[in-house]
Amino acid sequence: MSAPVLDYDQTIEQFDPVLGLEVHVELGTATKMFCGCPTEFGAAPNTQVCPVCLALPGAMPTVNRTAVEYAIRIGLALNCAIAPWCQFARKNYFYPDMPKNFQTSQYDDPIASNGYLDVDVDGETVRVEIERAHMEEDTGKSTHVGGATGRIHGAEYSLLDYNRAGVPLVEIVTKPIVGTKASAPQVARAYVTALRDLLQSLGVSDVRMDQGSLRCDANVSLTPAGNPVFGTRTETKNVNSLRSVERAVRYEITRQGAVLVGGGTVKQETRHFDEASGTTSPGRSKETAEDYRYFPEPDLVPVAPAAEWVAEIRDTLPExxxxxxxxxxxxxxxxxxxxxxxxxxxxxxxxxxxxxxxxxxxxxxxxxxxxxxxxxxxxxxxxxxxxxxxxxxxxxxxxxxxxxxxxxxxxxxxxxxxxxxxxxxxxxxxxGLVVVSDDSALQQAVDEALAAQPGIADKIRRGKVQAAGAIVGAVMKATRGQADAARVRELLLATVGGAADGNG
Structure with missing residues (x-):
């Protein structure tokens, strides 16, 4: 892929960036979203599964109450309205690592909506508006073996681990973030940083980006400066560090600027971020909501959190x-x-x-x-x-x-x-790590050190007190660092001073 023909500053002069950030947070519940399988990270592949999360015929899901509570905590902390009634939906498209080939999520009826999070960027407060926070389940994990890149293209075969399939997720989606101009990458990083800190303080997730507990999908589009019509967006998937969020947004801005200035069109697609090169590469064409063929999940009853329960949760929110x-x-x-x-x-x-x-x-x-x-x-x-x-x-x-x-x-x-x-x-x-505080033992060590370096005493007497450091160091070495250096120095100066008086 050719390098961008515009640098960042040139791109910002001609275009206004528009951001949209989708953050997936794995909830720290003991069990999965719709079954009783454990969620412990790092277990042997396919050992934390059951008929429900493997989608075996006749298996029926049930909703994890703690996951709902955590979702409400997140919504309240993000200043969202909590829905008095909401339901789950089936999101359909080919999931190679989801046993049932659809994801149980929320569509028309999220648990939380219309909130905001204020973040600090170089001493200025930027308000990031939240469109929705909805509950869903995570997918399994695919490991592609035999290729050079670790991706499916060029791999000899793929391994599927379903331990993560069904782990509770909350997806937090911002409204379009506009007006950030040159600070867009820093705003993206500041938002994910603040969100991570908030989620950690709520106790709902360990927010380990390196383990996938917190993942960011960064949507970026460009519009000609001053034009209110948004451009075509790309979605850089599963960015897994704060630094990478900033780098991915910055790169996409320059890449799209180069495409547009060169007379091309930006494709609506997912993209992958490469940590080593700091660049993005194409993934797949991005579906629209209609392509997912959402419909209400028939095996789950709606969720209707009582106002009293929501109030109780609000009262437990931390500072x-x-x-x-x-x-x-x-x-x-x-x-x-x-x-x-x-x-x-x-x-x-x-x-x-x-x-x-x-x-x-x-x-x-x-x-x-x-x-x-x-x-x-x-x-x-x-x-x-x-x-x-x-x-x-x-x-x-x-x-x-x-x-x-x-x-x-x-x-x-x-x-x-x-x-x-x-x-x-x-x-x-x-x-045996105790301070040698016996003055007689310390005095003996001082005397021995002075005897081994007889010229030091004369230097000290002549006013070169810094020479005492050599004796103090020798005593500390002799006592294996267990002497009080300040007391050693006191004894040394008293000894040298006494000798001087005696010679006078």
């Missing part, structure tokens, strides 16, 4: 994550940059829990933005997946404050906890 972050920042006294770094690293709630367990905000932030992210990177896991709890970290911090551990020793204790060696006290006992 919105961006309002919570603003409040915590004020309480902790963090600078804007400190808070941005903490948010970017995914450490806000970890710091909050560590502070709740007794640490100061600055102590907690220091650990969760420096040493522990290094350990997470080494292990290739997210920060909140490290095998150490905020309570355990707060206990380590308390021992540092109490003089039982130095910072270096504390890091070794944390290493032991991360290695699965037990609670902090157990690691300290097993590894």
């Amino acid at each position: 919105l994550p961006w309002l919570r972050r603003a409040r915590l920042q004020a309480e902790w006294g963090f600078a804007d940059k400190e808070m941005r770094d903490l948010v970017a690293g995914g450490g806000v709630e970890l710091v909050a829990a560590t502070v709740e367990a007794g640490a100061t905000p600055n102590e907690a932030r220091s650990w969760w933005t420096s040493y522990l992210p290094q350990q997470a990177n080494t292990r290739g896991v997210a920060l909140d997946e490290l095998p150490i709890t905020p309570v355990q970290l707060a206990a380590v911090i308390a021992k540092v404050n109490g003089g039982e551990l130095t910072t270096k020793l504390a890091q070794r204790v944390v290493d032991g906890v991360l290695a699965g060696e037990g609670e902090p006290d157990e690691v300290i006992a097993a590894r």
Whole structure:
């Protein structure tokens, strides 16, 4: 595929981008949408299936009440109206990885509609209007074997895993997002980021984009600048990272601009985003709603959530994550940059829990933005997946404050906890990680270090106090890092000073 002939700025000069974002979120229920099969991620293929989700003859579905509750929570948090009555529908087209060859979804009657989500883009608030949030089921997973790209074209054969078929989904669809001009890619990313944070705070999903729990379909079209008529849109499917959402939108804007300037027409189609190249490629021609041949699902009764139940759910909604972050920042006294770094690293709630367990905000932030992210990177896991709890970290911090551990020793204790060696006290006992606080032992170590480097004392006496670092380092090495460096320095200066007095 040839590269775009326009750069991004040139495209924006001539065209106005129009966005539409469809986000699919897998709900964190214990069982599937219409049966009792478990939803645990990573199970052996085709082990979490039953006659209902395999669509065997005579199997009858039933609605998962928790999934409905989660859908209502999402709708309320997005300022949507909750339908007093809604129903499921069959969405028909060829699904190679859906056993029944149709998807049970909602069409005319979504559970939630007409909401909005305000997002921050470079200090400005952009309101993204929500068309609908509706319930449906996920498809299975196809693995194409033998090809170079992992896609069906060129593959020797395909494997189907139906474990995911029937997992509860809520699809959140925006209204057309207009007026964003050059900031369109950033708006798309900011919206998905805010939505992810909101869903996580609601406790309805783990929102793991890397595992497919949250997936974004990005619709993009261009219209000549100032023209109110929308152009033909493309839908880039299943974009699975925040960075990729921004990159996919940006690329599609430049690609479509190049097509239009070159005299071509944009095809209404699905497209695939390639992470490595940052480009999109054609998928299939995009169907219209009529092509899906929707009709009411005959095997499921309508859903009619009582107003009292909806009110009860509304009362349980948590503080919105961006309002919570603003409040915590004020309480902790963090600078804007400190808070941005903490948010970017995914450490806000970890710091909050560590502070709740007794640490100061600055102590907690220091650990969760420096040493522990290094350990997470080494292990290739997210920060909140490290095998150490905020309570355990707060206990380590308390021992540092109490003089039982130095910072270096504390890091070794944390290493032991991360290695699965037990609670902090157990690691300290097993590894013998105690501060050497006996002045006589420290004095002996200082004397031995001075004897080994006799010139250091003279340098200190001549005012080169920085030379003390060599002796302090030698003592720390001799005590395997278990000495209090500040106390060692005090003893060293007193020893050198005393010797000077004696020579005088």
